[in-house]
Amino acid sequence: MMHVSTMRDSTLVTRRERDWTPLTEEQLEGYERDGYIHLKGVFDQDEVARGLALIDDVVAKGAPTIENHASFTDRSHTVRVRDAVSRTSEMDHFLDHPKLVGPLMSLLNGSVQILGTEIFVRSLQEEALEYWHTDGGEYLQRIQLTPGSPGLQVKAQIFFTDVTESNSGNFLLIPGSHRKLPTSNNALCYMEELDEPLRRGVLPDDAIEVKAAPGDVLLFPYSLWHAVAPNTHRERKTFILRYGQLWHRPHDYFSQPREILDRMSPRLRRMFGDFGDDAHPTDYYKPVDQGDVMAGGGTCEQR
Numbered sequence: 001m002m003h004v005s006t007m008r009d010s011t012l013v014t015r016r017e018r019d020w021t022p023l024t025e026e027q028l029e030g031y032e033r034d035g036y037i038h039l040k041g042v043f044d045q046d047e048v049a050r051g052l053a054l055i056d057d058v059v060a061k062g063a064p065t066i067e068n069h070a071s072f073t074d075r076s077h078t079v080r081v082r083d084a085v086s087r088t089s090e091m092d093h094f095l096d097h098p099k100l101v102g103p104l105m106s107l108l109n110g111s112v113q114i115l116g117t118e119i120f121v122r123s124l125q126e127e128a129l130e131y132w133h134t135d136g137g138e139y140l141q142r143i144q145l146t147p148g149s150p151g152l153q154v155k156a157q158i159f160f161t162d163v164t165e166s167n168s169g170n171f172l173l174i175p176g177s178h179r180k181l182p183t184s185n186n187a188l189c190y191m192e193e194l195d196e197p198l199r200r201g202v203l204p205d206d207a208i209e210v211k212a213a214p215g216d217v218l219l220f221p222y223s224l225w226h227a228v229a230p231n232t233h234r235e236r237k238t239f240i241l242r243y244g245q246l247w248h249r250p251h252d253y254f255s256q257p258r259e260i261l262d263r264m265s266p267r268l269r270r271m272f273g274d275f276g277d278d279a280h281p282t283d284y285y286k287p288v289d290q291g292d293v294m295a296g297g298g299t300c301e302q303r
């Protein structure tokens with residue numbers, strides 16, 4: 001490869017055939033305006049069955065999650081397995097999937113890192129399962145992006161159970177709120193002015209209850225105001241995957257152990273911030289071969 005300091009092209013340019021397609025202009029406009037994209041039927045029935053088996057297996061083994069942190073708000077109605085990728089290689093199929101990689105390459109302008117991999121199993125509860133907040137803590141919360149800016153941190157929620165009815169643990173959101181700073185400033189980024197009504201079952205007039213079917217994916221940035229509806233129907237099983245720019249810090253690991261990286265495709269290793277044995281600190285800011293590495297991954301079965 002040519003030395004990067006002599007290149008006049010973006011390092012995202014590649015001669016390799018990409019296995020993913022970017023989001024359309026219309027999808028990007030919707031994301032800019034509303035602060036989320038609901039992609040329907042991203043994963044097929046077999047993949048949904050595979051995801052459910054993986055979740056049941058990890059949870060049945062009582063898989064240890066990461067060490068507790070003072071900011072964690074884990075509650076008895078929800079099982080959360082953080083850093084789930086270190087518990088099961090089955091998750092790689094989803095993380096390296098062209099249908100997920102493509103949208104993230106679009107939203108993060110090619111600089112895609114997986115910052116956390118969580119399994120969520122939410123049981124039944126008559127009250128909201130989570131209150132209104134933004135993600136990533138009070139320091140990230142204060143950073144507001146201008147329209148047209150690539151994303152900083154984005155979550156992908158993959159749904160494996162039916163959340164198409166009201167009160168089935170639906171993701172609640174306020175369209176356009178990603179452009180607004182909450183008035184209160186607190187460590188966990190909760191919003192008492194919205195949480196007090198939510199305790200009484202009252203939502204803001206402009207709130208949306210996302211109705212998601214198994215196989216759907218919801219993408220949203222750290223700055224979107226969101227909460228979780230009560231669940232009176234069935235256990236809700238999802239993955240919540242955190243993504244950010246390559247130069248961000250992960251949320252639930254420092255670096256993935258060598259034996260986990262070794263099982264992965266070069267693209268997935270890159271998405272876990274691994275630049276191999278000859279890594280340089282500057283790689284996180286100026287990865288020389290990003291377009292080539294991100295062009296394809298996974299197994300033939302996924303293409």
Ligand SMILES: O=C(O)CCC(=O)C(=O)O
Binds near residue numbers: 169
């Ligand atoms: O379980 C959900 O739907 C959302 C959880 C949540 O609030 C979050 O990921 O920040």
